[in-house]
Amino acid sequence: MQAPIVGIIMGSASDWDTMRETHNVLEEFGVPHEYRVLSAHRAPRAVTEYAESAEQRGLKVIIGAAGGAAHLAGVLAAQTLLPVLGVPIESQALKGMDSLLSTVQMPGGIPVGTLAIGKAGAKNAALLAIAMLATTDPALREKLLVYREKQTQAVLDAKLEG
Numbered sequence: 001m002q003a004p005i006v007g008i009i010m011g012s013a014s015d016w017d018t019m020r021e022t023h024n025v026l027e028e029f030g031v032p033h034e035y036r037v038l039s040a041h042r043a044p045r046a047v048t049e050y051a052e053s054a055e056q057r058g059l060k061v062i063i064g065a066a067g068g069a070a071h072l073a074g075v076l077a078a079q080t081l082l083p084v085l086g087v088p089i090e091s092q093a094l095k096g097m098d099s100l101l102s103t104v105q106m107p108g109g110i111p112v113g114t115l116a117i118g119k120a121g122a123k124n125a126a127l128l129a130i131a132m133l134a135t136t137d138p139a140l141r142e143k144l145l146v147y148r149e150k151q152t153q154a155v156l157d158a159k160l161e162g
């Protein structure tokens with residue numbers, strides 16, 4: 001088994017229904033990855049340990065997903081030089097607007113590349129991580145090209161009933 005190069009971190013097991021999308025896309029592309037529940041407020045020391053050791057363990061990109069006061073991706077980004085992508089989980093109370101704003105609105109200096117709320121963002125986090133990795137991996141770039149071509153063809157072939 002290859003060592004993971006992408007780390008998916010989510011604030012709660014309840015985020016897995018969304019973050020499975022990220023996992024599925026990375027699986028489809030054959031990108032070695034790991035996924036864990038680590039919370040910035042319920043397990044802050046574990047988040048620090050993860051972020052501080054990630055680069056040395058061989059990770060290239062971290063994806064942080066959380067809902068509500070979603071500071072997880074920012075806290076990860078603050079403690080590593082690796083690029084961190086953020087997925088705002090769709091919360092019950094505010095439909096993910098809280099998650100979106102607290103993930104995306106990082107003060108200048110520590111960036112989090114924030115994706116859309118919910119499953120679209122989870123899927124795109126994987127695709128964006130793949131695009132980043134593909135800049136130095138020609139085989140992965142080829143897979144991304146084929147994926148895009150298939151997607152385009154599916155749109156052009158779409159049949160409407162009526």
Ligand code: RP5
Pocket residue numbers: 010011012013014015039065066067068089
């Ligand atoms: C956040 O609080 C998690 O990322 C999750 O989206 C949200 C709710 O967590 P649970 O109460 O379902 O564990 O920390």
